[in-house]
Every structure is written in C-alpha cells, then in structure tokens.
Amino acid sequence: MKFAGRLVAGTVLVLVATMAVVVLAADRALRADLEHDLRVEIEREAQLVRDALPDSSDDWQAAVARLAGASEHRITLIDTTGRVVGESQAPDGGMAVIPNQGERPEVLEALAGRVGSSRRLSATTDIFALYAAIPGGPGVVRIASDLTVVDRMIRTAQRSVLGAALFALVIGVLLATLAGRSIARPLHQITTAAQAMTQGTPPRFPRSSVPDIDTLVQALREMHEQLGSRFAELQQEQAESAALVNAMVEGVIASDGRGRIVRANPAARQLLGYGNETLPDLEQLFRVKAAREVVVDVLAGAPVLDRELELDSRTLLVNARPLPGGGAVLVLHDLTTMRRLETVRADFVANVSHELKTPLTSISGYAETLLSDPPDAATTRRFLETIHSNARRMQHLVDDQLDLARIESGRWQPRIEALDTAATARDAWAACADRAAAKGVRYAQEVEAGAATLPVDADAIRQVLVNLFDNAIRHTPAGGAITLSARARGAGIELAVADTGSGIGHEHLPRIFERFYRADPSRSRAEGGTGLGLAIVKHFIEAHKGTVRSESTVGRGTTIAVWVPGLRGGEWNGE
Numbered sequence: 001m002k003f004a005g006r007l008v009a010g011t012v013l014v015l016v017a018t019m020a021v022v023v024l025a026a027d028r029a030l031r032a033d034l035e036h037d038l039r040v041e042i043e044r045e046a047q048l049v050r051d052a053l054p055d056s057s058d059d060w061q062a063a064v065a066r067l068a069g070a071s072e073h074r075i076t077l078i079d080t081t082g083r084v085v086g087e088s089q090a091p092d093g094g095m096a097v098i099p100n101q102g103e104r105p106e107v108l109e110a111l112a113g114r115v116g117s118s119r120r121l122s123a124t125t126d127i128f129a130l131y132a133a134i135p136g137g138p139g140v141v142r143i144a145s146d147l148t149v150v151d152r153m154i155r156t157a158q159r160s161v162l163g164a165a166l167f168a169l170v171i172g173v174l175l176a177t178l179a180g181r182s183i184a185r186p187l188h189q190i191t192t193a194a195q196a197m198t199q200g201t202p203p204r205f206p207r208s209s210v211p212d213i214d215t216l217v218q219a220l221r222e223m224h225e226q227l228g229s230r231f232a233e234l235q236q237e238q239a240e241s242a243a244l245v246n247a248m249v250e251g252v253i254a255s256d257g258r259g260r261i262v263r264a265n266p267a268a269r270q271l272l273g274y275g276n277e278t279l280p281d282l283e284q285l286f287r288v289k290a291a292r293e294v295v296v297d298v299l300a301g302a303p304v305l306d307r308e309l310e311l312d313s314r315t316l317l318v319n320a321r322p323l324p325g326g327g328a329v330l331v332l333h334d335l336t337t338m339r340r341l342e343t344v345r346a347d348f349v350a351n352v353s354h355e356l357k358t359p360l361t362s363i364s365g366y367a368e369t370l371l372s373d374p375p376d377a378a379t380t381r382r383f384l385e386t387i388h389s390n391a392r393r394m395q396h397l398v399d400d401q402l403d404l405a406r407i408e409s410g411r412w413q414p415r416i417e418a419l420d421t422a423a424t425a426r427d428a429w430a431a432c433a434d435r436a437a438a439k440g441v442r443y444a445q446e447v448e449a450g451a452a453t454l455p456v457d458a459d460a461i462r463q464v465l466v467n468l469f470d471n472a473i474r475h476t477p478a479g480g481a482i483t484l485s486a487r488a489r490g491a492g493i494e495l496a497v498a499d500t501g502s503g504i505g506h507e508h509l510p511r512i513f514e515r516f517y518r519a520d521p522s523r524s525r526a527e528g529g530t531g532l533g534l535a536i537v538k539h540f541i542e543a544h545k546g547t548v549r550s551e552s553t554v555g556r557g558t559t560i561a562v563w564v565p566g567l568r569g570g571e572w573n574g575e
Helices: 003-052 057-071 105-111 148-199 211-247 266-272 289-299 336-372 377-408 421-430 433-439 458-475 521-526 533-543
Strands: 074-079 084-087 116-121 128-136 139-146 251-255 261-264 304-311 314-322 328-334 417-420 442-447 453-456 481-489 492-499 547-553 557-565
Touching (some): 003 057, 003 116, 003 128, 003 139, 003 148, 105 116, 105 128, 105 139, 148 211, 251 266, 266 328, 289 304, 289 314, 336 377, 377 533, 417 421, 417 458, 421 433, 421 442, 421 453, 421 492, 433 442, 453 458, 453 492, 453 557, 458 481, 458 533, 533 547, 533 557
Parallel strands (some): 442 481
Antiparallel strands (some): 074 084, 074 139, 116 128, 251 261, 251 328, 304 314, 314 328, 417 453, 492 557
16 A cells, blocks of 8 residues: 555544544543433432422322422332332332332432432333432432433434544545645655666655655755765776776686676687687586686685696686685686797707707817817818808807897887889899809799889898798709799788709698708708798798798799788788
8 A cells, every 4th residue: 555545544543543432432421421410400309309298198199290290200209118109100000019129229328318329220111210319208219310311412412423523534534635645745756766766867856845755855865976976986996897807918707606607808708719609607618627627626615726727729827716705706827828938948949059069069179170280271271161151150040049039029020111022032132142153043033013012121021032042042953943923912912932942841841930940950951051041031921910831842842932911002001
C-alpha cells in the first residue's frame, strides 16, 4: 500500500477507535448521570409518598394508586416483614401473589433505617427498573422507575454522537487524504529523484512546505553532489588505472572469484594470441600444463612468484597473486627477446672468439718467426703481407660488428633520398671491380624504367650492394658473371644480385643471413669473408622497412634480392 493509502487507512482506524472509545465512554457516563438523577428524583418522590400516606392502612392502596397515577412511577409499600401491603401495579391475583420483598437489597437498607437503591429486572412486571426505598409508612416506601426511558435517552444521545462522529470521520478522511497527497507527492518525487541518481541521470528534487521533507531533500541533494564528485574521481582513477595497465608492456590478467576474466590488457591478449576475442575462464586460458598449474595454485590462494614458462614459441615470466575478495591477478613478462638476445650474445662471443682466433694465431705465429729467426727479405715481405692481410680481416670483422650493433641498437635511422639506381649500382661495383677483373668475372646490370629512382639511404644501400657484390665475387669462379637487376615490384623496388657461382644447398638457405653462418666455412675463411656481410644486408634493408630473399641452385649460382618501399606521391612509402 502506498504512503497516502497508509496515511488515510491509519487516520480512519484512529478516528474509528477514537469514536468507539468516545461512544462507549459517553454511554457509560451518560447512563451513570441519568440513573443518578433518576435515583435522586425517585428518592425525593418516595419521601413525598411517605408524607402523603393516610393514617389508616385501609386507605393505603387507594392512595398508592392515586399517587402513582400522578408520578407515573411504580409505588410499593412493604411492611417490616417484607410483605407487600400496597402496590400501584398490583397483579390480577392481588398482592397475595407478590413474593416477599424482605430480601431485596434496597428493602434491607430501608429496614436498617437508611435509603436503599438497586437496579434489576422486576419479577412482578418483568421490566428492568431502578428502585429507591426509604424507611416509613408500614415499614418501607419504595419507588420503582422503568429504565427503558433512560435507554431511549441514551440511544438518542448515541445517535447524535454517532452522527457527529461519522461527520468527523468523513472530514478526517478528507483531511487525511489531502495531507497524504501533499506529503506523498514530494515523497514520490524524492523516489523518482533517487531512481534517477541510481541510473546516472540528473535528478529533479521537489520543493515541499513540510520542514522534515525539505530537510530530507536537502540531505539527498548534498548526497547527490558528493556522490557525483566521488564518482567522477573514481572514474578518473579507473581511467588512469586502465590507461596505465593498457600501456604496460607486461601482460596483466585479472579474474574474479569464479575464475572469470574481468580484465586483460592488450599486451596479455597479444602474448596469448587472442586478439579481440572473448577470453575463456582463467582455468581454460592456458593450454600448457605448467601454466595451468600456476592458475590452480593462485586460485587456491597461494602466490606464484617468478615462474618461467615456455608458452608456444615464447618464454614468459609469470607472477600471480590471489586477491583478498577472491580471484587473482597474473602478470606475464615476455622474456623471449631477452632469451634470444642472450643466446645471440653467447653465440656472438663464441663466433667472434672463433673468427678472431685464426687471424690472431696467424699474426702471432708469423710475428714470432720474424722475431726469433729473421728470414730473407722475400720471406719477410711475404710474412708481413700475411700479417697485414689478417689484421685487415680482423679490422673488417670489427667494423662489420660495429655496423650491426649500431643498427640493432636503434641509434641509426635511414636518411631517405631519391638516388639514381643505375649510377648507385655502378658506384658500388667500382669498389669491387678490381677483384672481379683479377678473377675474370664479368658484370652487367639491368634497370627497368619503373625502378630508375631508388628511395634509400645512400651510404646504407652502397654498403648493401658492396657486400652483395663482394659475396658474389668470392663464390663465382673465373669466367663467371654477376648481374644486378632492378625492377618495380608491388609498392616498392627490388634489387637482385645474381651470380653463376657454386650455389648454396637448400638446407643452408634459411640461415645464410645469420651472423657468422657459412655454408662452406673453410672456403669462406680462405677467401677473407667475415661471415657478417649478409647479416648486415638484412639489417640495413629491414631498417628501410624492406625484405630480403635468396634463391640458389648448387652448381648454377645464387640470387640475393632485396626489396625496399618506393615513392608515393613524391613521398617515401615506408611506414
């Protein structure tokens, strides 16, 4: 039931209860007052009857009948034994049939010399009456008055009271209805405002003439302002936290007490390969047994610290902690690059040590020979040329390694300019032309019209082409040929250096761009290669957002092709 209905119903109940109490109280009070007045009246009348009785007992009955006709009350004369000797309403059988009245309360009081009274149902007239008895006459003079008169007066008064009460009830209901509506309307408006607050829409607070409701409205208004301020602060904190978590390079996954994932930042999705897909529950998130064991432990309430896992092709460092309210937070740190760099570093140290060992041993051996037992001039010159050749080989090795370190560190960025492809290729070949001529290796270049302009870093592309030419010359026998071709391919330009040399086996092709990798180590060292040329080519081209590829057939030659983005609208197409 609504407030207005409750208020009206409560008012009606109160009014009805009040009217019932008032009617009952008025009835009792009125009856008591009327009976008291009637008792006083019939006591006075009894005294008058006593005084008016004749001296002769033979005349008492006639006197009683005459006096009763004047007063309209029943008059009874009783002697000292309780026998009725006079009765204004005598039955047909006379007074002989009237029972002895000596045991009646009012008669006993009168016989004792006092005024007596009582109210009861008359056995003679079968009427509920009020009796008053006084000593006198034959013994007792008693007057009886019918109480139905009192009942009629009370009923008349009750009807008047009930009519007034009903009128008051109607007025009270109307006033209660008006009051309920006047109070319920602002309460309903307050409810609507509170619902708007919960829905996040601007509330409209009512104005009321009721001070208590106005106080409540003011309190709600202040609460709304405080909630709005705190909610804005909370939203800002959540936005900052979300931005911080999303910006982290570590993967962060949070789940609730049921294992459902409630947050996963982009790094975590990328590490696990889910993209924008809906993530499964935490217990089904990982396919690797070791990772599932981490989930089981942390959901059981045990923190997991610095546990390294192999997940697909990645190495992850996992830290997981249970949340106080249930659930867990997992932080995934990708160690793949670090582990690969550690492997590369270890391989590099081993390879550099191995590559430097041969020239250092040669230099040391020839130097010791020269110092301990100086040979003739021709031998000395030959020894010094060998020492010089190995020193240059070591220098090339160090220079190439420094170039690689510079590119990999990110400190070097290409400075793009539009170069003439044919002229750039000729300049690069000029640095190798003498060696090629000494071996009788021919050179040719084919530049298509769509590849006439090459948008690259000038120094970088020159070193790329020199390394490709140098590598081709070393593996091309006398009388062979080297051809450079340039053509437009896709949104860029492809340069390909093809030789007619010994070729490379298919099992070696995937690794020829690795540092110090040689398909034929003994031959490469004998011809002075550092084992870093193709690695430098790959890194320079990738810094240009390009790609490298290789094709080779054993005994028929090798082709190394590099592709770099071209120009688009006069601007470099690399992104």
